[in-house]
Amino acid sequence: MNKIMKLATFLVLIAALGFGQSAPRTTTLSTAIPAGGTNQLQVCLASATGVVLPSVTSGVAGSILLIDKEAFLVRTQGASSTCYNVNRGYLGTSAQYGHSANRTVYVGAAAVGSGDPSRPFTNGIYIQNIPSGSCTASQQSYLPVILIDRGNTLATGTQYNCVAGQWVAGNPQLQPASTSPPNYSMFTTLSVPNAIATASVTDVNGTIWFSQVSIPYNSTLTGACVLNGATVGTDKWIVALYDSTGALVANSATAGTTTATASKYQCIAFTAQVNVVGPQTYYLALQGNGTTDNFQSYAANGAPTNYGTNSQTGTFGTLASITPTVTFTANKGPLMMTY
Secondary structure: OHHHHEEEEHHHHHHHHHOEEEEEEEEEEEOEEEEOOOOEEEEEEOOOOOOOEEEOOOOOOOOEEHHHEEEEEEEEEEOEEEEEEEEHHHOOOOOOOEEOOOOOEEOOOOEEEEOOOOOOOOOOOOOOOOOOOOOOOOHOOEEEEEEOOOOOOOOOEEEEEEOOEEEEEEOOOOOOOOOOOOOOOOEEEEOOOOOOOEEEEEEOOOOOEEEEEEEHHHHHHHHHHHHEOOOOOOOOOEEEEEEOOOOEEOOOOOOOOOOOOOEEEEEEEEEEEEEEEEOOHHHHHHHEEOOOOEEEEEOOEEEEOOOEEEEOOOOOOOOOOOOOOOOOOOOOOOEEEEE
């Protein structure tokens, strides 16, 4: 038995180290859940991916499902492969409210740790104490983590992210009902009036060019766009988003996307959507693999002296951390936007 426990512990550690940081897994509720009623009921989901059934023999707890501000503990398989018998009102959350179909369902386990650099959150997405102070994003198994607060129903469901080395609260951008058009967020680098000229800059293989961008509120971002110059079609672009410390937050495929649409914005998706917290300063960045194509940058006197733009040498496909700046350098910062 001791050997089995040691092996299980080893496998858990390997999984934590090998798979790296992940976003919380989500699905949606297939059928509505009424308010109140019995403590035990069946919950049906759109997808069973990531849902874990409890096992006494292996010491595995069932998944915790968070719907709105109520937690549910998975006990057994339900009537179908995507339905589960659960205990509602788990961890002291309130069961007095109902949940309509198509609501977002978070699927995961309780996290271990406190979130600080010496004890990062591991193993799960749910926390029961508010994290504060310093943190290292790359050490956390999941980001954001989600609070389940026994004594505060309103606080339950609040998400916490490690931004610029500090824990901050902020939920992802809320979307309207599925029958409505989704919310659309777009944040640009410094707007350039028509009277101020931009400068066309020819790419240097591997160089990371970046400009400061302010994101005023929590948002879910899909990618970034760059304003191309007159010469396109030969090189490839990678777009990226960095936080205020210069740490990489998101990027497009490192194989690059061939430049297109001369003198127009070219939009390129990140490898995955990313939830960002605002108000915060970030940097939008561009990296190319050639020396032929060009992009539009802020020319001399094209921005205030305390608007951060710069570039740094690098290797195409490797997005190293950048050195953030609040100093304007002409012909360095690309005109970009998120979407």
